[in-house]
Amino acid sequence: MQIPAALDAVTTFEEKLPGVLQGTHVFRDELTLLVQPVDVPRALQLLRDTKGLVYNYLSDISAVDYYEPARGYGDYGDRPERFGVSYHLLSMLYNRRIRVKTYVSEDNLVLPTVTTLWEAANWLEREIFDMMGIRFEGHPNLRRVLMPEDWEGHPHRRDYPLGYETVMFSFNVDEINRHKPYAKE
Amino acid sequence: MATTERRPLSLEIPTATENALGQGQTWEGSLADLKGLVSERALTGETMLLNLGPHHPSTHGVLRLLLELDGEEIVTCLPDVGFLHTGIEKNIESKPYEKALTLTDRMDYLAPMSNNMVFSMAVEKLAGIDVPERAQVIRVICLEMTRLNSHLVWLGTHALDLGAMSVFLYCFRERERLLEMFEMLGGQRMMTSYIRPGGLWRDLPEQFLPALESFLSYFPSKVDDYEKLLTNNPLWRDRTEGIGVVEPELAISLGLSGPTLRASGVNYDVRKAMPYTGYENYDFDVPLGEHGDVYDRFYIRILEMRESVRIIRQAIKRLPGASGSFRTENRKFAPPPRAELGRSMEAVIHHFKLWTEGFAAPDEEVFAAIESPRGEITCYLHGTGGNKPRRVHFKTPSFIHISALARMAPGYMIADLVAIVGSIDCVLGDSDR
Numbered sequence: 001m002q003i004p005a006a007l008d009a010v011t012t013f014e015e016k017l018p019g020v021l022q023g024t025h026v027f028r029d030e031l032t033l034l035v036q037p038v039d040v041p042r043a044l045q046l047l048r049d050t051k052g053l054v055y056n057y058l059s060d061i062s063a064v065d066y067y068e069p070a071r072g073y074g075d076y077g078d079r080p081e082r083f084g085v086s087y088h089l090l091s092m093l094y095n096r097r098i099r100v101k102t103y104v105s106e107d108n109l110v111l112p113t114v115t116t117l118w119e120a121a122n123w124l125e126r127e128i129f130d131m132m133g134i135r136f137e138g139h140p141n142l143r144r145v146l147m148p149e150d151w152e153g154h155p156h157r158r159d160y161p162l163g164y165e166t167v168m169f170s171f172n173v174d175e176i177n178r179h180k181p182y183a184k185e
Numbered sequence: 186m187a188t189t190e191r192r193p194l195s196l197e198i199p200t201a202t203e204n205a206l207g208q209g210q211t212w213e214g215s216l217a218d219l220k221g222l223v224s225e226r227a228l229t230g231e232t233m234l235l236n237l238g239p240h241h242p243s244t245h246g247v248l249r250l251l252l253e254l255d256g257e258e259i260v261t262c263l264p265d266v267g268f269l270h271t272g273i274e275k276n277i278e279s280k281p282y283e284k285a286l287t288l289t290d291r292m293d294y295l296a297p298m299s300n301n302m303v304f305s306m307a308v309e310k311l312a313g314i315d316v317p318e319r320a321q322v323i324r325v326i327c328l329e330m331t332r333l334n335s336h337l338v339w340l341g342t343h344a345l346d347l348g349a350m351s352v353f354l355y356c357f358r359e360r361e362r363l364l365e366m367f368e369m370l371g372g373q374r375m376m377t378s379y380i381r382p383g384g385l386w387r388d389l390p391e392q393f394l395p396a397l398e399s400f401l402s403y404f405p406s407k408v409d410d411y412e413k414l415l416t417n418n419p420l421w422r423d424r425t426e427g428i429g430v431v432e433p434e435l436a437i438s439l440g441l442s443g444p445t446l447r448a449s450g451v452n453y454d455v456r457k458a459m460p461y462t463g464y465e466n467y468d469f470d471v472p473l474g475e476h477g478d479v480y481d482r483f484y485i486r487i488l489e490m491r492e493s494v495r496i497i498r499q500a501i502k503r504l505p506g507a508s509g510s511f512r513t514e515n516r517k518f519a520p521p522p523r524a525e526l527g528r529s530m531e532a533v534i535h536h537f538k539l540w541t542e543g544f545a546a547p548d549e550e551v552f553a554a555i556e557s558p559r560g561e562i563t564c565y566l567h568g569t570g571g572n573k574p575r576r577v578h579f580k581t582p583s584f585i586h587i588s589a590l591a592r593m594a595p596g597y598m599i600a601d602l603v604a605i606v607g608s609i610d611c612v613l614g615d616s617d618r
Contacts, residue, residue, distance in 0.1 A: 027549045028310050057453075058440055059554060060580035062565040077548075086565065088552055092437075092451070095458050099552065120440025123588035124580070141222065146267040146617055155275055156576070162279050 006094045007052030009033065017046055025101075032086075032099040040087070040102055041112050047089055047098065048117060055089035055098055058118040061125060062086050063132045067158040073106070082106040083134060087114070104134055113138040131156035223253045223261045232260055235599075239268050243346045243603045246613030248587065250606075252599065259602060262594035264587045269617040274577050281543030281572045282308045282382055290376040292579065293615035295338050298331040299557035301380035303579070306461060307553040307566040308382040312546040314518045317509025320384035321463045325500045326397070327370070327380060328462075328555075329493040333404070334363045335558035335610075336486050336493075340411060343483065343607035347424050352414055359407050362400050369393045383519040384512025394501065401494055408490050416484065425480040429593050429605035432477060439589040442582050443560025444485045445609050449477035455556040466503070467496050479608040486610075518544050543572040559583055559610050583609075583616035 009031065013021040020039045025032040035043045047055040064084045066076040076082055081103035089098050104111060113136040114121045125136045126145040133154035136142055144151060153160055168176055216228050226232045238249040247268035253261035273292055277285040289304045290297040302324060309316060316324075341356030364374040369390050371377030379386050415421045431441065436449040446453060454471045456464040472488035474481030512519045520539045521532040546568040554563040560582030567576040586609040593609075594602050 028313075028551055030552060032550075057437055059561065060552070060563045060565060060578070062576070062578040062580075064550070064567045064576040066575075068569075086550065086552075088563065088565070092453050092458070097459075097552065097554075099550075118440060119435075119438045119592065120585055120588070123584060127584075144267075146270040148267070155272065158278075158575070160275075162275060 003093065004051045006096075007050070009047065009053060009098055012050055012053060013043070013046065016050065017042065030097070030099060032101050034101050034103075037102045037104055037111050040100065041114055041117065043100055044087060044089070044114055044117055047100070053091065054093045055091045057090040057092055058087070058114075058120045058124075059090045059097070060086075060088040061114075061121060061128060062088070063128045063134060063156070065132060065156065065158040069159070079103060083109070083132060085111060085128065085134065109134050111136050115139055130154070133157065219251075222263055223251075226255075226260070227253045231255075237602075239265075244606060245342060245611055248606070248611065248613055248616075250590070250594075250602070252594075252602070254599060257598045257600070259594050259597055259599060262591050262602070264590045266584070266587055266613065266616050269613045271618065273618045274579065277577045278574055282312070282546065282574065283539070283543050285574070285577075286381055287376070287378045289579075290378055291614065292581065292618050293557065293559070293562070293583070293612050294375060295612050296331045296335040296558045296615075297375060297377055298327045298380055299555060299562060300579075301378060302328060302462070303553055303555045303557070303562050303564045304566075304577075305380050305382045306555065307551055307564040307577075308546065310551045310553055311549065311566055311568050312382070312518060312544060314383045314513055314515060316384055316462070316513060317507075317511070318463070319504070319507040319509045320511050320513075322500050322503050322507045323385055323389060323511065324380055324462045325464065325467070326497055326504075329496045329500070330363055330366065330397075332493045332558045333490055334360055334367075336490050337363070339486065339558075339607075339610045340483075343604075343610075344415060344421075346603050346607045347421065349414065349418075349421065352411060355407065355410060355414075359404060362396075366393060366396050366400065369396065381512070383515070384510070388511040394504075397497070397501070401498060405491065405494055408487065412487060416487070422480065424601075424604055425483060425608075426478060427476070428479045428597060428601045429608060430476060430478045431589075431593060435592065436477065439592060440585045441560065441589055442585070443556065443558070443610075444482055444489065445560060445582075445586055447471065448474035448481035448485050450475055455554055455561055459554070461553075461555055467499050469496050479604045482608040482610075545570065545572050546574075548575070557582060559612065559615065560586070562615075579618060581615045581618065583611040583613070584618075587611050587616055 010024055020035055020043055022034040022036060047053050066079045066082055066084065083104040085102050085104060087100040111134055113125060115125065123145055125139055126142060128134050129136060129142055130144040130147050131154055143149065147155065166176055227234055233254045235252045235254055237252055238244040239247040249265040251263040251265060252259055273288045276288055286301060286304055289300040292300050337356040337360040341353035344352035367377050368374045369392060371379035371386060431449050433449045433451050436446050436451055450473055452471065452473055457471055469492045472485045474485055516535040520536050525532040526536055548568050548570040550567040552563060552565050554561055562582055563580040565578040566574055569575045593605055
């Protein structure tokens with residue numbers, strides 16, 4: 001069987017889907033393609049189904065929150081929006097990886113689903129919905145997966161506090177005991 | 186006191202006005218919540234809904250499966266995880282890179298070194314740390330020992346689920362020797378935290394290599410014993426052949442990895458495809474299955490144990506010639522040896538900075554993937570520019586494999602489900618993190 005020569009993802013995008021690619025970023029030899037949220041499914045489909053690319057395996061979908069308490073809401077440094085979602089694809093044929101990244105605005109927390117392309121996306125998207133609160137349009141079963149179903153909030157947001165118990169010392173033991181939910185008689 | 190009063194025949198439940206749930210609420214769930222998830226036949230009562238787990242021994246931890254059964258045949262399988270969710274990823278965001286490492290052990294508690302490795306690899310990539318050759322060779326030894334450890338627990342419990350009790354005892358006997366060696370390395374039997382960003386915690390202790398050599402000379406004959414008990418055992422083959430078949434296209438779409446993917450005949454092993462920590466220098470084979478059933482997944486793991494022994498033997502041979510120390514000499518990332526603190530002011534400063542603040546890594550994202558015993562475990566790491574990460578996300582093989590149960594189980598009997606759950610080798614700590 002003749003294996004077609006490997007193509008460059010960026011030039012393929014310019015040929016097949018002009019205007020979709022918003023930019024590229026390379027860090028430690030990892031190529032990142034930036035696309036708009038609405039273009040995610042067709043960008044991933046192009047990467048999966050084009051001869052010479054064949055990114056046929058979905059390794060991971062990760063989301064990140066760029067909120068920082070020191071800067072406050074609305075200011076995310078050099079990032080355009082608050083949330084970033086990264087799709088990590090792998091080409092088993094050409095042994096290479098690629099990352100497709102999209103920024104999701106806090107006011108419109110919706111992404112189109114990619115469960116139509118890979119069934120593996122099902123739980124990965126549910127996890128992002130659970131942890132970050134980003135909704136995936138068209139997902140067959142968008143419920144919480146790790147947290148209890150009646151949980152409030154999305155724990156992996158950077159403004160979600162990390163709960164902990166205050167350490168007891170002799171100077172604050174009374175104050176802490178007063179607020180502890182001890183069993184009543 | 187004896188009484189002649191007639192006791193009620195059936196236990197009478199008083200009509201409670203208030204129970205633990207509160208006024209007017211019952212423990213009964215509503216079938217309407219399941220609309221769209223189970224078939225219409227379940228809503229009319231034609232098929233039965235059965236809750237398997239979370240505390241069922243053959244679900245290997247706290248895995249809950251909601252089954253829709255037509256007689257004994259599974260119509261729908263809805264896996265439910267999250268009972269072991271401990272927020273490890275969230276906790277890592279509040280810890281410096283070096284200290285966050287100890288949390289990764291607790292994810293997949295049967296393969297802690299793999300988790301250490303993937304997190305260390307991501308940190309090394311993000312911060313730009315070089316790992317000396319000696320550390321890389323020892324890492325290979327550790328990773329393959331972890332694979333043996335994990336596969337032994339898997340084989341024992343999988344066989345136990347299907348009724349072969351004795352295999353469990355033999356497997357745990359051999360695993361005990363591995364755990365003793367882990368204790369020599371890291372001071373703990375399971376949560377070793379031995380592989381760290383920049384290398385290892387310490388060099389190999391003196392008694393380690395003799396113990397490993399003696400284990401390696403003893404272990405292959407034990408694998409023969411397991412094979413005598415199972416491989417051609419007609420009962421075992423009846424229970425496992427043709428069960429839980431996954432076609433290669435479906436396996437890729439479902440995102441399966443590791444032995445579960447290779448049983449379907451897809452030749453993908455991260456160690457071969459994208460070698461890390463020097464795996465390209467070792468001569469080993471990647472066993473492939475043909476049928477994608479439970480038996481193939483079993484036999485591939487048996488063969489992998491033999492390959493692991495081969496790799497460890499080669500690594501021991503490479504060890505004397507490997508250059509460098511057990512961790513990086515770059516003082517910005519690894520603390521100086523204790524002896525240096527007495528004579529070098531700079532060493533004291535490095536020591537102080539590393540143990541109070543840790544090192545900084547750029548505000549960028551990296552991705553690392555390794556072959557854990559269960560499959561491809563990946564780590565997505567996003568730095569902040571400071572000493573703590575912004576986001577860590579592990580795609581763990583168990584999480585994906587459990588989600589795939591929904592596609593693997595329907596059409597088989599409920600007794601086969603136990604075999605299928607065992608064959609995907611899920612660890613719930615790995616899945617829930």
